[in-house]
Amino acid sequence: MGFPKDFLWGGAVAAHQLEGAWDVDGRGPSICDVLTGGSNDSPREITSHVIEGKNYPNHRGIGYYHTFENDNALFREMGFKCFRTSISWSRIFPQGDELEPNEEGLRFYDRLFADYRAKGMEPVVTLSHFEMPLHLAKEGGFANRKTIECFVRFAATVMRRYHDSVRYWLTFNEVNNQTNTSNPIFAYTNSGLIPDPEMSEHERRQRMWQSVHNEFVASAKVVELGHEINPDFEIGCMLAIVPVYPASSDPEDVMRAEVVMRDRFVFGDVYVNGEYPRYFLKMLERERIHIEEEAEDRAIIARGTVDFISISYYMSSTVTADESKPDVLQSGFRGSVRNPHLQTTSWGWQIDPIGLRYSLCLLYERYRKPIFIVENGIGLYEKPDDEGYIDDEERIEYLREHIAQVRKAIDEDGVEVMGYTVWGCIDVVSFGTGEMKKRYGLIYVDEDDEGRGSHKRSRKKSFSWYRRVIASNGEDL
Numbered sequence: 384m385g386f387p388k389d390f391l392w393g394g395a396v397a398a399h400q401l402e403g404a405w406d407v408d409g410r411g412p413s414i415c416d417v418l419t420g421g422s423n424d425s426p427r428e429i430t431s432h433v434i435e436g437k438n439y440p441n442h443r444g445i446g447y448y449h450t451f452e453n454d455n456a457l458f459r460e461m462g463f464k465c466f467r468t469s470i471s472w473s474r475i476f477p478q479g480d481e482l483e484p485n486e487e488g489l490r491f492y493d494r495l496f497a498d499y500r501a502k503g504m505e506p507v508v509t510l511s512h513f514e515m516p517l518h519l520a521k522e523g524g525f526a527n528r529k530t531i532e533c534f535v536r537f538a539a540t541v542m543r544r545y546h547d548s549v550r551y552w553l554t555f556n557e558v559n560n561q562t563n564t565s566n567p568i569f570a571y572t573n574s575g576l577i578p579d580p581e582m583s584e585h586e587r588r589q590r591m592w593q594s595v596h597n598e599f600v601a602s603a604k605v606v607e608l609g610h611e612i613n614p615d616f617e618i619g620c621m622l623a624i625v626p627v628y629p630a631s632s633d634p635e636d637v638m639r640a641e642v643v644m645r646d647r648f649v650f651g652d653v654y655v656n657g658e659y660p661r662y663f664l665k666m667l668e669r670e671r672i673h674i675e676e677e678a679e680d681r682a683i684i685a686r687g688t689v690d691f692i693s694i695s696y697y698m699s700s701t702v703t704a705d706e707s708k709p710d711v712l713q714s715g716f717r718g719s720v721r722n723p724h725l726q727t728t729s730w731g732w733q734i735d736p737i738g739l740r741y742s743l744c745l746l747y748e749r750y751r752k753p754i755f756i757v758e759n760g761i762g763l764y765e766k767p768d769d770e771g772y773i774d775d776e777e778r779i780e781y782l783r784e785h786i787a788q789v790r791k792a793i794d795e796d797g798v799e800v801m802g803y804t805v806w807g808c809i810d811v812v813s814f815g816t817g818e819m820k821k822r823y824g825l826i827y828v829d830e831d832d833e834g835r836g837s838h839k840r841s842r843k844k845s846f847s848w849y850r851r852v853i854a855s856n857g858e859d860l
């Protein structure tokens with residue numbers, strides 16, 4: 384009973400949100416380097432190049448590029464068994480379409496991955512966490528078939544280089560975010576699609592699904608190649624799981640929820656089963672979306688199926704078929720309404736621990752693959768007290784309740800869960816808003832939205848709590 388002995392407890396981050404050092408050692412600009420800082424009510428702006436005088440928080444991150452040894456020592460102190468981060472693609476291929484990698488970029492990850500190992504943490508590495516060299520985005524991003532080749536070259540380079548230091552690989556972070564068309568940032572960060580105000584909704588969807596197809600092919604190629612490089616590699620997909628509930632028992636609402644969930648499931652269906660599900664092909668037909676494919680694409684997709692599924696989980700959503708009711712949350716699909724049974728965070732995310740267990744059941748019953756929870760956590764406004772201490776009881780509560788539901792999924796539902804990594808285990812730049820003040824960390828970083836501060840790290844209350852959780856293998860919550 385309880386968590387398996389080899390359960391991978393740890394923390395998760397992404398290169399662009401913490402490394403900083405955006406223009407050193409030969410790194411080229413990535414799509415995140417032209418995203419300005421924003422907030423809850425003013426979206427991040429996507430600029431065409433770096434404009435003097437604008438605030439680009441990802442240029443700084445939290446300076447991890449230079450501080451990783453000390454930061455990693457704090458993660459070890461918490462007892463992390465694994466650590467999830469990503470490789471910044473443009474450190475390795477600054478423009479994206481070079482034939483030879485940038486040796487200095489590779490050397491940085493040699494040192495980083497060796498440091499995790501030296502500190503007893505298994506690296507879990509995302510190949511593309513909302514990153515692509517900016518140059519490739521300007522050439523059409525993943526809507527351009529050429530990007531498949533560039534991505535595969537990048538993946539092959541790092542998988543060969545780190546074949547004996549990294550065993551767990553994830554292809555595209557939260558690849559399904561792009562089905563959310565309410566904010567262009569999702570298609571931009573998933574696929575490098577630069578927003579074009581002239582485009583109709585139909586053209587936008589056409590371009591997005593074309594990119595998704597190319598990503599399916601790219602990911603399948605990488606899975607196949609990875610297994611050739613090292614048969615012990617475990618290669619997974621990464622899905623943002625926000626389960627969608629019907630707002631009522633009205634069968635119209637129930638059916639609507641089923642249909643909305645397809646925007647998430649189609650990704651798992653292709654990654655795991657290696658073929659396009661029929662509901663998806665019907666949707667393309669109905670919407671007159673035409674995907675350009677090459678003859679061998681379907682066979683590639685069929686061969687390159689994943690070893691496991693990794694997910695992020697923060698919240699659930701609720702949908703009604705009654706469209707006279709407006710969207711009340713930024714959920715990105717029509718008919719999304721507030722769930723009266725749930726509280727929300729200051730950023731409007733509905734807190735729902737049971738939704739995590741529910742999602743694990745849905746996914747496991749559908750796919751029969753082990754599931755790795757590689758993101759879960761809560762963004763909070765935080766200020767140290769006079770002693771410089773942060774009492775983040777609210778975070779502890781959030782994590783405790785979610786972990787308790789994971790345990791139920793393991794004990795009562797029989798779900799195979801490989802591990803659990805807290806998102807933003809150290810405060811990092813928020814992806815959605817670009818803020819520092821939306822904090823997820825168990826470690827506080829003294830830095831504000833403009834990058835001012837001492838950059839000093841301090842342990843929050845949740846730090847010692849999580850250390851106990853790991854030391855007791857999830858018994859002591």
Ligand code: P53
Pocket residue numbers: 397556557623695697758762806812813814815816821
């Ligand atoms: P921030 C939406 C829904 C679920 C996960 O997000 C999401 C998003 C996008 O906002 O993104 C993931 O920092 C993502 C991370 C990100 C984290 O969730 O906007 O994989 O890069 O930082 C938290 O609060």
